[in-house]
Amino acid sequence: xxxxxxxxxxxxxxxxxxxxxxxxxxxxxxxxxxxxxxxxxxxxxxxxxxxxxxxxxxxxxxxxxxxxxxxxxxxxxxxxxxxxxxxxxxxxxxxxxxxxxxxxxxxxxxxxxxxxxxxxxxxxxxxxxxxxxxxxxxxxxxxxxxxxxxxxxxxxxxxxxxxxxxxxxxxxxxxxxxxxxxxxxxxxxxxxxxxxxxxxxxxxxxxxxxxxxxxxxxxxxxxxxxxxxxxxxxxxxxxxxxxxxxxxxxxxxxxxxxxxxxxxxxxxxxxxxxxxxxxxxxxxxxxxxxxxxxxxxxxxxxxxxxxxxxxxxxxxxxxxxxxxxxxxxxxxxxxxxxxxxxx
Amino acid sequence: xxxxxxxxxxxxxxxxxxxxxxxxxxxxxxxxxxxxxxxxxxxxxxxxxxxxxxxxxxxxxxxxxxxxxxxxxxxxxxxxxxxxxxxxxxxxxxxxxxxxxxxxxxxxxxxxxxxxxxxxxxxxxxxxxxxxxxxxxxxxxxxxxxxxxxxxxxxxxxxxxxxxxxxxxxxxxxxxxxxxxxxxxxxxxxxxxxxxxxxxxxxxxxxxxxxxxxxxxxxxxxxxxxx
Numbered sequence: 001x002x003x004x005x006x007x008x009x010x011x012x013x014x015x016x017x018x019x020x021x022x023x024x025x026x027x028x029x030x031x032x033x034x035x036x037x038x039x040x041x042x043x044x045x046x047x048x049x050x051x052x053x054x055x056x057x058x059x060x061x062x063x064x065x066x067x068x069x070x071x072x073x074x075x076x077x078x079x080x081x082x083x084x085x086x087x088x089x090x091x092x093x094x095x096x097x098x099x100x101x102x103x104x105x106x107x108x109x110x111x112x113x114x115x116x117x118x119x120x121x122x123x124x125x126x127x128x129x130x131x132x133x134x135x136x137x138x139x140x141x142x143x144x145x146x147x148x149x150x151x152x153x154x155x156x157x158x159x160x161x162x163x164x165x166x167x168x169x170x171x172x173x174x175x176x177x178x179x180x181x182x183x184x185x186x187x188x189x190x191x192x193x194x195x196x197x198x199x200x201x202x203x204x205x206x207x208x209x210x211x212x213x214x215x216x217x218x219x220x221x222x223x224x225x226x227x228x229x230x231x232x233x234x235x236x237x238x239x240x241x242x243x244x245x246x247x248x249x250x251x252x253x254x255x256x257x258x259x260x261x262x263x264x265x266x267x268x269x270x271x272x273x274x275x276x277x278x279x280x281x282x283x284x285x286x287x288x289x290x291x292x293x294x295x296x297x298x299x300x301x302x303x304x305x306x307x308x309x310x311x312x313x314x315x316x317x318x319x320x321x322x323x324x325x326x327x328x329x330x331x332x333x334x335x336x337x338x339x340x341x342x343x
Numbered sequence: 344x345x346x347x348x349x350x351x352x353x354x355x356x357x358x359x360x361x362x363x364x365x366x367x368x369x370x371x372x373x374x375x376x377x378x379x380x381x382x383x384x385x386x387x388x389x390x391x392x393x394x395x396x397x398x399x400x401x402x403x404x405x406x407x408x409x410x411x412x413x414x415x416x417x418x419x420x421x422x423x424x425x426x427x428x429x430x431x432x433x434x435x436x437x438x439x440x441x442x443x444x445x446x447x448x449x450x451x452x453x454x455x456x457x458x459x460x461x462x463x464x465x466x467x468x469x470x471x472x473x474x475x476x477x478x479x480x481x482x483x484x485x486x487x488x489x490x491x492x493x494x495x496x497x498x499x500x501x502x503x504x505x506x507x508x509x510x511x512x513x514x515x516x517x518x519x520x521x522x523x524x525x526x527x528x529x530x531x532x533x534x535x536x537x538x539x540x541x542x543x544x545x546x547x548x549x550x551x552x553x554x555x556x557x558x559x560x561x562x563x564x565x566x567x568x569x570x
Contacts (some may be wrong), residue, residue, distance in 0.1 A: 113468060185397065185405065185453070198397035198405030212400035219398075258396075263410040263447055266393045287507055291410060291447055291461050291517045291549075293395075318456035320408075320449045324463035328506035 022297070036177050038136045045136030047129070048177045048229050053094035053143075056080070056175075059113025060098045064147035067088040067164065069098065071153040076112050079168035082218060083176060088227040088235045088284075091176055103142035106130055110175065111142045112168070118148040122193065124168050124207055126176035141175040150210070152284040157213040166208065166215030173203050178225045180205040182257050183270050186299045194299070200268050203289075220267030224284030235284075240327035244336030245273065246294055248316050252278030253340060255312030259293045260285060260325075272297070287329040292321040294338050371569070375427040375533065377521075381565020383421050383439065387546050388559040391552045408452040412552055417443035419467065421563065425475055427473040437494055441467045445550055463503060465550065469513050469525040471496025478518075491518040492540065498549045511548030517541050521567065534569040 036047035060069040080093040103113040130140040152161035183200035201221040208215050227235050238297050242260050246253040257282045259270040271282045296314040319340050325333050392411035396404045423551030425433040442464050450458040473494030498511040519540025526534040544561045
């Protein structure tokens with residue numbers, strides 16, 4: 001669980017807001033499927049909605065060129081429906097109508113809308129939160145889409161236009177309390193930024209290129225994440241977890257990206273080692289045998305991900321664990337000790 | 344990884360070849376029971392392979408690495424009870440236990456991770472039944488009894504620490520011979536002998552990562568007593 005501190009702004013003593021952005025190309029913080037966390041009432045709690053359905057409204061104050069309000073409402077409605085359809089998660093959403101308000105206004109309503117922000121030339125969309133600091137409960141979450149970019153709402157996508165449904169699906173993951181995932185491959189672009197080669201999660205922080213509609217489908221990492229935050233009644237009894245720690249030369253490795261691969265379902269779910277003991281934990285896994293792969297974080301800007309980037313260890317080779325790890329139903333794998341080798 | 348030790352098979356084969364005292368053999372009557380205990384060696388069974396993959400912007404697949412799964416060759420202990428129904432037909436109840444190794448070979452990593460084979464020793468149980476048919480016309484001499492057999496069994500794989508159980512079905516078809524080493528005309532114990540056979544083992548589910556049928560050859564040797 002990571003605390004978010006970016007763009008913090010006080011509304012009142014009991015609440016604060018944070019913003020997450022889906023970027024066009026720059027290296028951005030990459031969280032493996034993670035729950036956001038906040039310190040509330042002196043303790044660390046998972047950022048989540050405590051009451052569902054989550055009610056949202058759609059702004060008709062401003063829409064992007066080529067997108068009608070009806071198109072916009074339909075696209076985000078499909079994205080909400082995709083998250084709601086996850087059978088192992090209990091979260092639900094409810095369309096509350098149109099509004100003339102713009103996203104980003106702390107008005108008690110979760111508003112999705114366009115704003116024209118040409119100066120944010122690498123930000124396609126972003127999500128902001130208002131959080132009750134006494135309980136850690138989400139009170140409001142707004143999503144803004146940058147109308148400075150060209151958008152598409154057609155079923156097959158359009159060349160040169162970003163798919164609104166795909167981007168909305170990612171932002172609604174944030175709205176629901178999920179962080180970014182690092183299950184993706186990128187390459188550096190000439191002139192800066194990164195290009196996505198492939199992604200294994202909707203919550204990868206960098207968008208597919210314009211024209212792609214490949215981001216409309218939730219991946220196992222996304223499903224594990226949303227199910228972990230909002231488990232259906234029997235989810236915790238049926239799903240399992242995999243945990244352990246990563247070391248090199250008997251020293252803990254911080255910031256290692258750990259992937260659990262199920263050869264039965266071919267699914268990948270991942271996490272990072274997030275403490276000074278090099279410990280990791282991956283929850284929401286379907287029971288079965290797994291193989292574990294560990295890699296340094298090399299597809300994202302680490303400085304914007306970890307609050308103490310100098311502690312992140314990149315100096316080790318990608319490695320597999322040489323034993324099959326069994327994730328039991330409703331339980332943990334037992335500690336998986338991963339020893340990596342320096343480059 | 345478990346390899347078969349050849350000694351028991353060689354011993355059994357030698358015992359089969361050794362001629363016993365010539366004695367007229369009467370047909371085995373219905374109601375006779377054969378109880379057998381022995382070992383079987385089963386060759387490695389490929390259980391399927393698949394890629395860890397991500398999606399490219401065009402929707403095509405980007406492979407991160409490939410995982411190929413095999414249940415390594417193993418020797419299991421097996422028991423079998425047969426009830427003679429007719430001169431040729433015997434109904435069987437059988438069970439087996441072994442600890443084969445699950446092997447997942449990981450290769451072709453997109454970031455050049457060294458290829459590794461991840462392993463786990465699992466417990467394997469089967470419990471089932473079937474039929475055995477004695478091939479009267481293929482008999483050579485009075486003692487050698489060739490047969491064909493078919494069995495179906497419930498298959499249970501138990502992972503380390505009893506943390507996870509996977510179930511499936513196992514089928515065996517094959518044939519072999521029974522050879523009595525000791526025969527008695529009177530008394531409850533009618534004979535003691537050896538049985539060797541060759542089978543095709545087919546299994547579905549269990550550790551398999553698909554719903555397909557996975558086949559491998561198997562060789563069995565056991566001792567039996569006939570009541």
